[in-house]
Amino acid sequence: MLKTIGAQIKEYKMASILTPVSIIVEVIAEMLIPRCMGSIIDNGIKKDDMTHIYMMGVLMVILALISLAGGSLGGVFGAKASAGLAKNVRKAMYGKVQTFSFSNIDKFSTAGIVTRMTTDVTNIQNSYQMILRMCTRGPMVLIVAMVFSFTISPKLASIYLVAVIFLSVILFIIAKLAMKYFEQVFKKYDELNNSVQENVTAIRVVKAYVREDYEKSKFIKASENVYKMFVKAESIVVFNMPLMQLTTYVCILLISFFGAKMIVVKDLSEGDLANLLAYCMNILVSLMILSMVFVMISISLASAERIAEILNEEPDIVNPENPVMEVKDGSIEFKDVCFKYNKDATDNVLEDINLKINSGEVIGILGSTGSAKTSLVNLISRLYDVTEGSVSLGGVDVRNYDLEVLRNEVSVVLQKNVLFKGTILDNLRWGKKDATLDECKEACKMACADEFIEKMEDGYETLLEQGGSNVSGGQRQRLCIARALLKNPKVLILDDSTSAVDTNTDEKIRKAFAESIPGTTKIIIAQRVSSIMNCDRIIIMDEGKVNGFGTHDELLAGNEIYKDVFESQTAGSGDFDEGGR
Structure with a gap:
């Protein structure tokens, strides 16, 4: 001491x-x-x-x-x-x-x-x-x-x-x-x-x-x-x-x-x-x-x-001795992955996860609260390390990458949207510190954030209060998405990041992604089936395990959880938790 x-x-x-x-x-x-x-x-x-x-x-x-x-x-x-x-x-x-x-x-x-x-x-x-x-x-x-x-x-x-x-x-x-x-x-x-x-x-x-x-x-x-x-x-x-x-x-x-x-x-x-x-x-x-x-x-x-x-206190996650400095593509593979937050815990949060995602795919993740959806995607950017098994990105174990390189190529819009005190432009440049105004505008256009920014008196120079308290929840989400897009990542993860926007805006954002960043692997965690039903494939999480993985039609035909959620939401009864099993 x-x-x-x-x-x-x-x-x-x-x-x-x-x-x-x-x-x-x-x-x-x-x-x-x-x-x-x-x-x-x-x-x-x-x-x-x-x-x-x-x-x-x-x-x-x-x-x-x-x-x-x-x-x-x-x-x-x-x-x-x-x-x-x-x-x-x-x-x-x-x-x-x-x-x-x-x-x-x-x-x-x-x-x-x-x-x-x-x-x-x-x-x-x-x-x-x-x-x-x-x-x-x-x-x-x-x-x-x-x-x-x-x-x-x-x-x-x-x-x-x-x-x-x-x-x-x-x-x-x-x-x-x-x-x-x-x-x-x-x-x-x-x-x-x-x-x-x-x-x-x-x-x-x-x-x-x-x-x-x-x-x-x-x-x-x-x-x-x-x-x-x-x-x-x-x-x-x-x-x-x-x-x-x-x-x-x-x-x-x-x-x-x-x-x-x-x-x-x-x-x-x-x-x-x-x-x-x-x-x-x-x-x-x-x-x-x-x-x-x-x-x-x-x-x-x-x-x-x-x-x-x-x-x-020694950091649990550090750079390897000879880190890999380039991410080839956005392909992701989970191989026999088990994970728990505390090494002394008896039960795993994630159990026996095996997934293979191709570069450029749009993947939806659906599951009840506490089904470990966020825990799953946190392993990709190595915010936590797996307890057992491995997670690979671009064919390389994420533990072999330089941390800065990895996290620049895996852009995460977290569940809790955090903005910092400063102008909108300052906050956007957290994604890319030397981004030009035009680049910021293009990212905001993809995230449908330009709609409200241009209506503000000071536009991109509008001062945000601490935590972005002077903008709405949906506006914060769109600014956070735009900030992540400025990284031009190989993988973009949206952790329930469109929950506060209306379905029309949600659809516009997904359409912009498909047109503007087709080569980026996109992983979307959502509670609304409408937000992910058009994804290439959908992962169904249940109690820390993969209950199903396939297209909308495949899951609708063969997965009871997805079928129940789809029917409950299309019948107008609400979100996953209300219409769950």
């Missing part, structure tokens, strides 16, 4: 080194000031030597300036190093998430990833700055002050040693007890963020069903859980301060009492006692700082573990 996070320091190593160096200079200069004070008392005031007093005064000013410079530089370098580490960690996490397959992403919730990239990274940043500065300053003050104290009076300095050991043990116990609550806090943060994200994303549904009070109660409950965990943790950490104060005052009393006795018998000078009292405060304050750092590190360790989970 620490190695994983530490690897992100990179170009900020020098700043990370200069921070403790500056702090060491600050501490040494600061610790020499009490020695000057003691010398002023013993060799200046008691001997009435004003020259010595002035010399020590000037030296104290110089030491104070050196200490100030060291502390200031330590602050600057520490801020640069910690902010740089946070930047690199966020960048590394974001880059790693981009390499994840769907199966990797399934392991982490969206809210969990957001919390890791915000709250957890901020904790790491604050903790790293404290480690560089306070974890250098605290031990250095402790060591230098203890050494100077023992050179003055080993007997009195032993009081500090006992206090340090006592406090170290107590602070370790406090931090250990608080740690388990801090670990739970961030899980509660995930729940809190998830509640907010879900509510904002689905705000239209919430308002449509008048569920604002229910959503408020969910948020309050999640917020209450975070509050309770922090209270439990802080109620333990709060013992730090009283224990520190108790130890400090006891040490001052003991040093003053035994020091006064030693002065009477001439075993200690007044200046040395002043030095010891100054070092007493320095030692115990350094311990208090270390206790605060210890608590902060305890919090950040939980954050570091969560960040390391992302950074150490």
